[in-house]
Amino acid sequence: MGILLGKTMDENLKKQQEFMLKTSVIQMERQIQMQNQMRERMMAMQIARARDIFVWFGSFYTLASLGMIAGFSKQRKPTVLIPALPLTFLLAYQYDMAYGNKMERMRGEADRIMDTEGIMLSLPHGLPTYSSIEAARLDQCDKESLS
Template sequence: MGTIITKSMEENLRRNQEFITEMNKITVERQIQMQNQMRERMTAMQIARARELLYWFGSFYALATLGMVAGFRRTRKPGVLIPLLPLTFITAYQADMAYGNKLHRLRAEAENIMQFETDLLELPCGLPTASTIDQARLDTDEKKKFHPSVPPL
């Protein structure tokens, strides 16, 4: 009689462990999916911001160019056109970021850094561990005891 109950309990325990393992796997997959969707949304916002900035800067560039050309026609001094050079580079950079393949080049360079220059990606003092996080939490609690009016940083 006892062995039947023990076998039943062991079977239930095994099924529960399998269920928990499967739920953990699903949770991790959902977190990865969520983080990827958030990354995609942030990237889309950055691209949209670059495009909006290009509209404003392009308008400024067009008006400034018209003003400089008009100034050159009146004065015949080529120095009036000198600001066109840096403005052209800035406008071209912004257009490349907004509509060109700048993001592809940035991604390729980031992949190159991650593959061949991993030492640049290391955090100062290494990865935080549970013990260092707990120690920092305890230190903060201790500081609060001694200096209750000072807001934590």
């Protein structure tokens, strides 16, 4: 009777461990999926922001260019057109960010950095551990209780 009860307890323990493992895997997959969806939403917002800035800056650029051309036609001084050069570079950069493939190039560069310069990405003192987080939490609780 005792041996039968021991086998049942071992089987239950193994089933419970398998269940806990499956549950933790599902939880991790959900967290990864949630983080990816949040990242995608943030990237979409950045692209939308770049496009909005491009519209506003494009309007400014058009008005400023018309003003510079009008000033040049009246004064016949080429110095009036000098601001057009940096403004053109800024407009081209913003267009590339909003509608071009700048994001793809940036992703490619990020991949290269991760592959060849991974040391630049390491955190000071390494990854946080459970014990370091718990120690900081307890330290914070102690400071709050003293206050």
